[in-house]
Amino acid sequence: MSKTLMKGNEALALAAIKGGCTHFFGYPITPQNEIPEFLAREFPKAGGVFLQAESELAAINMVYGAAAAGGRAMTSSSSPGIALMQEGMSSLAAAELPCVIVNAQRGGPGLGSIQPSQADYYQMTRGGGNGDYRILSLAPATVQEGAEMMMMAFDLAEIYRTPVFIVSDGMLGQMMEPVEFHDRPLRELPEKDWTVVGHGGVRPPNTVKTLALDPTVLEQRNLTLQAKYARIATLEARHESYRTEGAEIILSAYGSTARIVKNAIDLLAEEGIAVGLIRPQTLWPFPVAAFAELPDSCRMILTVEMSCGQMVDDVRLAVNGRLPVAFYGRSGGIIPVPEEIAMKVKTLLGRA
Amino acid sequence: MCNERILCAGFGGQGVMSLGQLLAYAGMIENKHVTWLPSYGPEMRGGTAYCNIVVSDSPVGSPIVTHNATCVIVMNLPSLLKFEQSVAPGGLLLLNSSLIDKAPDRQDIHSHAIPANDLATECGNGRAANMVMLGAYLAISKVVSPGSIALAFAKVFGSKAERLLDLNMAALHRGAEAVLQAEQAMAA
Amino acid sequence: MTVVHARSKGLTDRETHYCPGCTHGIVHRLVAEVLVEEGLLNEAIGCAAVGCSILSYNYLNVDMVESAHGRAPAVATGVKRVHPNKPVFTYQGDGDLASIGTAEIVHVAHRGEKITTIFVNNAIYGMTGGQMAPTTLPGQKVTTAPDGRDPAHAGLPLRVAEMIAQVPGAAYVERVSVHNPAAVRKAKKAIRNGFLCQMAGHGFSLIEVLSTCPTGWGLSPIESLKWLEDNMIPYYPLGVLRAPEEA
Numbered sequence: 001m002s003k004t005l006m007k008g009n010e011a012l013a014l015a016a017i018k019g020g021c022t023h024f025f026g027y028p029i030t031p032q033n034e035i036p037e038f039l040a041r042e043f044p045k046a047g048g049v050f051l052q053a054e055s056e057l058a059a060i061n062m063v064y065g066a067a068a069a070g071g072r073a074m075t076s077s078s079s080p081g082i083a084l085m086q087e088g089m090s091s092l093a094a095a096e097l098p099c100v101i102v103n104a105q106r107g108g109p110g111l112g113s114i115q116p117s118q119a120d121y122y123q124m125t126r127g128g129g130n131g132d133y134r135i136l137s138l139a140p141a142t143v144q145e146g147a148e149m150m151m152m153a154f155d156l157a158e159i160y161r162t163p164v165f166i167v168s169d170g171m172l173g174q175m176m177e178p179v180e181f182h183d184r185p186l187r188e189l190p191e192k193d194w195t196v197v198g199h200g201g202v203r204p205p206n207t208v209k210t211l212a213l214d215p216t217v218l219e220q221r222n223l224t225l226q227a228k229y230a231r232i233a234t235l236e237a238r239h240e241s242y243r244t245e246g247a248e249i250i251l252s253a254y255g256s257t258a259r260i261v262k263n264a265i266d267l268l269a270e271e272g273i274a275v276g277l278i279r280p281q282t283l284w285p286f287p288v289a290a291f292a293e294l295p296d297s298c299r300m301i302l303t304v305e306m307s308c309g310q311m312v313d314d315v316r317l318a319v320n321g322r323l324p325v326a327f328y329g330r331s332g333g334i335i336p337v338p339e340e341i342a343m344k345v346k347t348l349l350g351r352a
Numbered sequence: 353m354c355n356e357r358i359l360c361a362g363f364g365g366q367g368v369m370s371l372g373q374l375l376a377y378a379g380m381i382e383n384k385h386v387t388w389l390p391s392y393g394p395e396m397r398g399g400t401a402y403c404n405i406v407v408s409d410s411p412v413g414s415p416i417v418t419h420n421a422t423c424v425i426v427m428n429l430p431s432l433l434k435f436e437q438s439v440a441p442g443g444l445l446l447l448n449s450s451l452i453d454k455a456p457d458r459q460d461i462h463s464h465a466i467p468a469n470d471l472a473t474e475c476g477n478g479r480a481a482n483m484v485m486l487g488a489y490l491a492i493s494k495v496v497s498p499g500s501i502a503l504a505f506a507k508v509f510g511s512k513a514e515r516l517l518d519l520n521m522a523a524l525h526r527g528a529e530a531v532l533q534a535e536q537a538m539a540a
Numbered sequence: 541m542t543v544v545h546a547r548s549k550g551l552t553d554r555e556t557h558y559c560p561g562c563t564h565g566i567v568h569r570l571v572a573e574v575l576v577e578e579g580l581l582n583e584a585i586g587c588a589a590v591g592c593s594i595l596s597y598n599y600l601n602v603d604m605v606e607s608a609h610g611r612a613p614a615v616a617t618g619v620k621r622v623h624p625n626k627p628v629f630t631y632q633g634d635g636d637l638a639s640i641g642t643a644e645i646v647h648v649a650h651r652g653e654k655i656t657t658i659f660v661n662n663a664i665y666g667m668t669g670g671q672m673a674p675t676t677l678p679g680q681k682v683t684t685a686p687d688g689r690d691p692a693h694a695g696l697p698l699r700v701a702e703m704i705a706q707v708p709g710a711a712y713v714e715r716v717s718v719h720n721p722a723a724v725r726k727a728k729k730a731i732r733n734g735f736l737c738q739m740a741g742h743g744f745s746l747i748e749v750l751s752t753c754p755t756g757w758g759l760s761p762i763e764s765l766k767w768l769e770d771n772m773i774p775y776y777p778l779g780v781l782r783a784p785e786e787a
Binding site: 003004005030031114170171174175176177178259260261262263266335337338 | 373376377380385386387388389390392411412413414415416418507
């Protein structure tokens with residue numbers, strides 16, 4: 001298939017269909033509306049089910065029901081809507097139900113703005129829901145990468161029996177870029193013998209549940225989940241390195257911000273200042289290993305985010321005190337420009 | 353080395369979004385790296401609508417055009433007031449003089465006043481004013497060929513494309529003519 | 541030896557955790573019997589809700605999914621949209637359905653979702669220890685209204701069946717009780733009608749079952765049955781509130 005120019009949101013929607021999604025449940029919120037609008041139009045033609053829910057609470061619980069019944073279900077929303085879904089996220093993680101959730105992040109806290117933001121990093125990697133759980137979070141930086149990650153997401157969700165986040169934002173969702181769709185690689189998927197589909201009189205009833213009143217049972221449950229999370233952390237952490245060789249400072253940024261940071265790095269290179277980028281492509285698991293192999297030239301890490309400083313916590317944990325970690329961020333829906341990031345780097349190097 | 357950063361602004365219905373999409377699509381057809389980023393939200397409903405387009409030989413980092421625009425296209429007065437400062441020094445400002453009777457303040461940029469609505473009306477429909485502006489921009493920048501725009505037209509306008517193509521290509525050429533004549537007049 | 545009465549195949553062998561005199565056990569049995577008698581047991585998928593009946597999946601011999609508080613109708617919607625031809629039901633109490641889950645129950649009816657809701661109304665939060673529910677009667681003493689529910693402060697009890705019957709997508713709505721054998725027989729008929737309505741594709745069905753909570757009410761099992769009859773039925777009248785025309 002040849003290239004086509006698509007909005008990030010629409011590319012995610014089409015990639016969901018190509019990724020084997022069977023059910024979409026969602027509630028309108030800017031800036032992700034092109035996803036439900038595309039699916040309302042295109043999904044039925046592909047045999048999928050689109051349903052607009054009465055709220056984000058209902059939407060995530062419809063995903064829960066559909067996933068429990070064996071569907072490949074998804075929802076999409078934006079920051080305040082994702083906050084409403086956190087109860088469901090905790091339940092989905094606890095019940096080990098595979099599903100995909102898109103978060104087109106916008107400025108917060110509260111209703112905030114509808115402009116791009118990355119201030120939901122905690123919400124997605126730490127969980128706003130209760131209990132010890134983690135959600136695999138994929139963070140694309142281009143429309144193409146978003147489509148590729150979305151196409152993989154449903155298989156990953158089934159392989160690990162986990163919800164998967166696609167971490168987008170208003171900018172990645174609204175912008176158009178060329179995108180090319182390829183067939184997704186076929187992966188061996190585990191048999192779904194745990195779904196609620198009616199026992200048919202041939203087996204004991206299946207129950208999908210998260211209540212475990214006996215503390216020893218619940219602790220064991222947690223240990224099982226943690227073992228799964230450790231496996232995901234080992235196998236699924238991803239990052240991209242850009243011009244890190246010989247870099248005096250290595251910047252760390254994800255998604256939209258990483259694109260802008262690349263511009264800043266190129267600007268600085270023109271001035272003879274060598275800086276590089278480590279771009280996490282998974283936010284959880286965080287690509288800790290990338291920060292263990294820093295070049296000797298690197299004196300400092302600078303984390304850049306469209307937030308007041310959230311991912312920087314994980315960068316500090318990964319660097320573990322070996323180097324200073326600085327932060328630069330814009331918030332409220334303001335997108336930093338390459339020049340201000342370059343200026344921050346020069347200030348840190350004493351060359352402003 | 354192509355690295356065009358274009359801002360295109362006007363009121364809703366003037367076709368600024370589709371102008372930008374045509375440009376991005378044509379760039380893609382010519383194997384360039386492109387991005388198109390719209391303003392969105394309440395601004396879409398009646399206020400000033402604008403989009404950012406980057407057409408480049410290398411992968412696009414930031415899709416946002418700030419004060420580094422190689423070209424700003426403004427279709428109405430509020431857009432001129434809002435975006436005149438976005439043109440990089442030495443950059444290009446194309447303004448629709450059918451609706452803007454104010455001259456730009458900047459002296460460090462190349463400005464062209466193009467009566468886009470009038471020229472489009474001459475071509476058969478005033479609504480093709482956006483194509484007049486696009487034609488003018490392409491005549492100066494040569495960032496993509498008019499042929500690629502014609503190919504892009506089918507992508508952006510779908511089933512309506514065939515019916516509208518002749519009018520729009522005529523408007524594209526009229527815009528190119530107008531700006532080239534103006535340049536010749538200035539040179540003379 | 542002749543078997544006069546046997547445990548329904550729709551129930552598991554497990555002993556329930558319900559308090560003595562609680563009527564959840566009767567309602568479970570009715571659901572189980574209807575599913576067996578209508579040949580729906582093997583295909584049925586249930587959604588358990590937060591409240592005393594959260595563990596209903598231990599007692600009903602069907603595949604079940606446990607739902608977050610109030611969300612069973614949304615969960616059931618997800619299930620039904622994956623298996624549109626299978627019988628899907630929710631089993632919810634009044635704290636769950638009439639308080640935290642009002643949006644979900646109204647909209648499952650509004651969409652005409654082809655599921656059946658068994659709504660067990662005992663006018664109190666039983667599981668959490670006897671707090672006031674939206675269905676608690678005026679003057680009824682509960683732990684969060686120790687002097688009795690004051691309508692001036694907490695409003696009048698919500699009549700769920702009447703409310704849902706107004707929603708265009710609701711196809712079958714009936715309120716029944718289980719305070720005596722005659723009432724139990726009527727309740728079973730209503731539950732059957734609910735499932736038949738679902739399987740015929742008419743739309744959403746809700747059976748409100750007036751039920752007892754001897755522990756929460758501070759009454760003996762026998763006193764509870766009488767209290768239900770004397771106090772709940774006058775406020776929550778029994779009967780069919782909505783039915784498809786051909787039913």
